[in-house]
Amino acid sequence: MILExxxxxxxxxxxxxxxxxxPIVLPPDPDELLPSFLLRPYQGSKTCENLLANGKAVIHVTDDVLLLAKTAIGHVxxxxxxxxxxxxSTHHQRLVDCHRWFAVEVTSYGGTPPRHEMKARCVVDGVQRPFFGFNRAKHAVIEAAILATRIGIIDSQVIRDSIEALRTPVEKTAGLDEAEAFEMIVQFVSERLL
Incomplete structure (x- = not known):
């Protein structure tokens, strides 16, 4: 299972x-209670650079698609x-607002650049608040954010068409944050795919 x-x-x-x-959620190792993860960052990203340098991260489960959109299109x-x-570890920094978090350490490195593969074990986890859930607009924003990170990897017209198809569920079910997040992504993609 891939965890957005x-x-x-x-x-x-x-x-x-x-x-x-x-990350891909892996079943716990036989002697572990917590899951392991397969992290697949792209070479050239700050996330990949930091993971290669110190092997530590915190994975956050959240329904804050506005924050997710902001992280997908630029530095936050x-x-x-x-x-x-x-x-x-000072290299495990948790977000204030999330549902659940997992502090992880990389145990093995692999993959073929530009996409690295790093298996990571969970060293500690926590729950901050109950998970509220997703509606269709939140799902659409997540898909649009993923498309925004694939500029230069996926054909430009495929990205434009896919984002346009996501507009309907946003228009029908979005709250203020989802609408703002979607429009932010649309503008980002439009500026880069002239």
Whole structure:
């Protein structure tokens, strides 16, 4: 199962990077209670750079699609979003607002650039608040955010057509945050696919 999430990583200067990531959830190892994850960051991303440098991240489960959209289209300053180090490491920085989080450490590296594959074990986890859930608009924003991160990888017309198809569920079921997130992504994609 792929978990659409937001991940925090920390660089050598202590600067927190917040980015979307879709890790694959792996069953726990026989001697573990918590799941393991397969992280697949793209080479050149700050997330990949930080994971290669120190092998630590925090995976966050959230229904905040506005934050997810912001992370997909550009740098999101960590000020006010990150609350504390968890798991005994300053490289594990947790978001203030999320449903569940997993502090992970990479145990093995593989894959073929541009996409790395890093198996990571969970060292500590927590629940911040109950999961509210997704409506059709939230799902559409997540799909649009993924498309925005694939500019230069997927054919431009496929991206335009796919985002346009996602407009209907947003128009029918979006709240203010979902509508803002979707329009932010549409503008970002339009500017880059002239």
């Amino acid at each position: 999430s937001i991940v925090t990583t920390v660089d050598e200067n202590g600067v927190v990077n917040i980015a979307p990531l879709g 300053p960590a000020d006010g979003l990150v609350c504390q180090a968890v798991g005994g």
